[in-house]
Amino acid sequence: MFDDLPPDLDRLRTLRTWHVLWVQRIDAKIHALLRRQAETEYGRRHRPPPPDWVVEVGIGTGRPPIQLHVGDCYMLGSRRRPVDRAEARRLLADGLRACTHCRPDNRLEVLDLSRPMLLRAARTSVPCRPISSPLGAVW
Known part of the structure; x- marks a missing residue:
């Protein structure tokens, strides 16, 4: 098996403690990322x-x-x-x-109100004559 581990019990316990701390850090990061993903998904589904x-x-x-x-x-x-x-x-x-x-x-569906004749008609509500164009009458 692996013979690169220290032979004495004290150093093995120290290594085990160190690795447990790292596993706890990794687990905390995994849980934080899962929580953030769940919040993002909840926000995406419930966005107005x-x-x-x-x-x-x-x-x-x-x-x-x-x-x-x-x-x-x-x-x-x-x-x-x-x-x-x-x-x-x-x-x-x-x-x-x-x-x-x-x-x-x-x-x-609002007419283009930038033309002066249409602006005047929109303000006064007085009918105006159609504007002639090559394609026919335009109101």
């Missing part, structure tokens, strides 16, 4: 769904809204607050800029 619409807000007094995003947009900054569909549509109608990456205005 992202909000449908998110407003990116600025810095300063009142934290003014800067841009509207879809809830899972990768361009979303760290300063944000969730909004519901009605508020998101209202913010876009009031002139808040929509993210060009996730296009919340398309998903909310």
Whole structure:
């Protein structure tokens, strides 16, 4: 068998104690990692769904809204607050800029309000004549 162990009982007991301490350290680390894995899995399974619409807000007094995003947009900054569909549509109608990456205005089916004629119609609720284009009339 293994003859590289010390021949006397005192040194063998010392080695055994030393190895027991190492096994305890290893077991503690294994249990800590298992606990961390279980917590991560629990958090992943119980994570709330992202909000449908998110407003990116600025810095300063009142934290003014800067841009509207879809809830899972990768361009979303760290300063944000969730909004519901009605508020998101209202913010876009009031002139808040929509993210060009996730296009919340398309998903909310809001017309492009950047054209002056459409802005005037949206503000006054007065019908306007269609804008002519090569593809036909556009409202």
